[in-house]
Amino acid sequence: MNITKLAALAAAAVLCTAGCGSRSESGGSQISTAVTTAAPPIGGSENSGEKYDSAKYLDMIKERADKAELDSEPLVLGSVGKLVSPAAGSLAADLGDYRVSSGGVKLYYDEKLFPTELMLTLEKYFTALSEADYNTYRKCIFPSYLDEMDKYLAKDYGYDMKTSFAKQCSNLADMTEGDFTVTRIKLEEAPDYYKDADNIDKYFGRLDKLFGSGYYQSVKDDSDRIIDACFFLMGKTAEGGERIIVGEYEIVFAEKDGRYYTFG
Numbered sequence: 001m002n003i004t005k006l007a008a009l010a011a012a013a014v015l016c017t018a019g020c021g022s023r024s025e026s027g028g029s030q031i032s033t034a035v036t037t038a039a040p041p042i043g044g045s046e047n048s049g050e051k052y053d054s055a056k057y058l059d060m061i062k063e064r065a066d067k068a069e070l071d072s073e074p075l076v077l078g079s080v081g082k083l084v085s086p087a088a089g090s091l092a093a094d095l096g097d098y099r100v101s102s103g104g105v106k107l108y109y110d111e112k113l114f115p116t117e118l119m120l121t122l123e124k125y126f127t128a129l130s131e132a133d134y135n136t137y138r139k140c141i142f143p144s145y146l147d148e149m150d151k152y153l154a155k156d157y158g159y160d161m162k163t164s165f166a167k168q169c170s171n172l173a174d175m176t177e178g179d180f181t182v183t184r185i186k187l188e189e190a191p192d193y194y195k196d197a198d199n200i201d202k203y204f205g206r207l208d209k210l211f212g213s214g215y216y217q218s219v220k221d222d223s224d225r226i227i228d229a230c231f232f233l234m235g236k237t238a239e240g241g242e243r244i245i246v247g248e249y250e251i252v253f254a255e256k257d258g259r260y261y262t263f264g
Contacts, residue, residue, distance in 0.1 A: 041179050041238070042132050042169075048178025048238035057178070058170040061132045065162040068134040075139040075259075077120040078102035095186070103127060108186035114229065118253055118260040119187060125262060126182045126233060132169050134162060142254050142261040144218060148211040149264075175245050180235035183242055190230040190250050199228045203252050207263070223254040 042064065043057050080099040086092035098108045099116075101123055109119045121140055128137035138146060138161075150161045173180065194202055204216035220226065233246040253260050 043173070043178045043238070045238065050177075052173075052177040054170065054174055057173050058166060061166040061169045061173075062163065064132045065134040065166050068162075070135050070138070075121065075124060075136070077117060077124065080107060080116055080120070098184075105182050106184040108184065108232075109188075113189060114187050114227070115260070117258070118227070118255075119185070121253075121260045122185060122187065122231065122251070122262070123182070126185060129165075129169050129172055130180055130182050130235065132166070134165050137165055140262060142219065142223075142256075142263055144215075144222065145207075145261075145263045148207075148215060152210050172245060176235060176237045176243065178238040180237050180245065182233065182235050184232075184234040186232040187229050188231075190228045193250065199250070200226055200252060203228070203250070219254055223256045225255045227253040227255065227260075229253070 042060050043052070045051075047053055047057055047060075079102045081101075083097050083099055085097050086095065096108055098106045101107055101120060103123060105123050105127070107119050107123065124136055125140040127133070128140065146161060149164065153159055153161065153164055190199055193199055197205075201216075204219065208215050228250070229252075230248050230250050231246070232244065232248060234242060235245050236242045251262055253262050
């Protein structure tokens with residue numbers, strides 16, 4: 001996505017915070033109703049905006065992650081509604097068509113490139129980070145990555161994946177100065193980031209340095225395919241505004257037995 005589109009995304013967010021698009025903006029039929037279940041706040045109004053304390057927020061997430069009850073049940077993905085086409089000439093039109101998930105998130109993606117199940121997994125991944133839900137988060141991650149990263153963190157840093165997860169949640173909260181709710185996710189093909197190497201080879205080359213030279217091969221042997229993409233994440237802050245949280249960042253998925261997983 002170019003800078004013009006990214007700016008349009010921010011502008012459209014300001015105009016559409018109230019939920020534009022519950023009906024097709026080109027005058028089409030009503031899409032299926034999206035139901036959002038509000039998660040308990042982590043910091044709440046006491047730790048957001050001008051009152052935001054990053055260290056205190058991190059401690060809250062660590063406590064929640066440490067108390068998380070883990071289960072082996074498969075990830076429940078939910079569903080998406082009909083395709084919504086923004087009105088021609090509107091700010092939202094530059095963002096393209098989207099679908100609203102049963103979790104209430106606007107999902108922008110091309111089904112010819114990315115299966116709906118992959119997109120819903122990505123939604124679960126980010127909502128888990130916004131809600132400090134470690135049990136859901138770990139179900140979105142490729143199983144061997146959890147094991148290998150746990151060993152690497154313990155050896156080199158003296159902490160585990162729960163602490164790493166808490167740090168990820170906290171880093172996102174730092175950008176929004178407290179709690180946030182995921183509102184939009186856009187997924188696109190990743191550009192060629194390197195002149196002399198394939199994106200995926202480069203990505204797993206870094207993991208091979210952390211976990212051992214055979215990790216990439218083990219992932220290829222244990223999955224049906226590997227997918228490279230880049231994402232844009234938007235969310236609503238505790239103070240009610242919608243903003244870009246992450247813009248154009250690479251993400252890699254592995255497909256295994258009809259399920260999709262990411263790394264990190």
